[in-house]
Amino acid sequence: MVQFRKDNILDRLVIVNDSSSEVEGEGNRDDHNVGTCIYCPGNEHLTKPAVLVLVQKEGIVRRLSDTEDNRIDDWCVRVVPSSNPLVSISANGTYSNKPFYSEPAYGYHYLLVASREHCRPSYIPAEQWSNVLVALQDRVKWLYMQKGVSYVAVYMDYDASSGWHPNLNIVTFPYMPPLIEQEVESINRYINEAGLCPICNIVSMEDKSPRHLVSIENFTALCPWAPTYPYEFWIVPKRHGIQLLRMTQKEIDELATMLRVMLGGLYTALGDVRFSMIVHASSEKSRKQLHWHIEVHPRLVDKHGLEDGFGVHFLSVSPEYAASKLSVASRRELAKLVGIT
Ligand SMILES: [Zn+2]
Ligand SMILES: [Zn+2]
Ligand SMILES: [Zn+2]
Structure with a gap:
């Protein structure tokens, strides 16, 4: 069954x-x-x-x-x-x-x-x-x-x-999973109220912030403002229009570089840690938009009663500190690959 x-x-x-x-x-x-x-x-x-x-x-x-x-x-x-x-x-x-x-x-x-x-x-x-x-x-x-x-x-x-x-x-x-539904609803409410996509907004506001990790032409990586996991980071297309399924070969190659750089950086910064890597994208069968992104959740700590029982996440590492470690390591990886920092 x-x-x-x-x-x-x-x-x-x-x-x-x-x-x-x-x-x-x-x-x-x-x-x-x-x-x-x-x-x-x-x-x-x-x-x-x-x-x-x-x-x-x-x-x-x-x-x-x-x-x-x-x-x-x-x-x-x-x-x-x-x-x-x-x-x-x-x-x-x-x-x-x-x-x-x-x-x-x-x-x-x-x-x-x-x-x-x-x-x-x-x-x-x-x-x-x-x-x-x-x-x-x-x-x-x-x-x-x-x-x-x-x-x-x-x-x-x-x-x-x-x-x-x-x-x-x-x-x-057969329907949108609950977290995708929540992200889609929240993003579309923001678009209706503020007239812009919150993820597009974050991409531009985080560009020089202490949570910024590394950027290439069409993608950026950052530690989110209020992560659920210590050292959580996201890889985000800079342009709202980029669709996962409609990425050109150039965009695919750039995202591939980003994955190599960020997973290499994660390993250098934290060692061989457990993690989940999750793609959050719109449904092709829904007109509601979701500026797609990849979330990486390192599993450094077990979740406990506060998270499970009340939905409140506790972090002993600030995203700014996490970013300082991850950005050094990932920029080194990028330098090895393409010769720039
Ligand atoms: Zn957007
Ligand atoms: Zn095998
Ligand atoms: Zn997400």
Whole structure:
């Protein structure tokens, strides 16, 4: 059984999937076959056929896909159906109303394998991030054309504690997830009241602030004014018009540089810390705007009763101090890549 439920009071969205109760989430699936990593080159037959495979030869990237009988082994990026899906296109079951709201958790769940090797995400070169972003755009576009898909959520959960292929989860929902809904509502209210987008506003106001990290032509990185996690940072397109799905190759390459620079900077500043990297973008099926951005949440501390019980976040590191450490490290990474600071 895989169900969406909403709690009795707050409408908080919950996925109940008791068919995956023996598995702890998605991410590192190196333990499926003891001693065998199903994502390593040569083991392509151990996953379901990849729906998208990028193969890079002589500077040209080709988009291919596996078949049941033929697995492509010279890939640089693979997108495979998750072996432990959080949602399912074969989800069925009953619908029920409040106070016991439930519905089948219909959706797609893919894993984008971003590296042939087991490595830290900070190790991925900018060129490979470009390939990852091309594959991501391709798959997200396809998903938005499917029935029953109103939102495509993209995120990475990184934990250094075991051997790992950097990967992105791509999970669809039949409606906007609650936090996206909140951001969209809040941004659109601000646009209606103030006549400008709050994220565009932040980009220009934070440009020379103590929370600014690093900027390149079309993207900037900053520590937010009131973060939820110590050392949290965001990567934000400077122009409101840039859409994740409509990024040009130049913008993709710039974002790839930014990911390399910022994840490299995070590693240099804090070491091999756990983090989540989350894409917050508008739904292609909604006219409401969300100036998209990437949020990186380092998991340095466990959340406790104040956060869980009252929604109040406590930070022992100010975003200004966090920015002073992250900006030095990330600017050094940028200097190594493009020779400027
Ligand atoms: Zn592996
Ligand atoms: Zn904007
Ligand atoms: Zn956000």
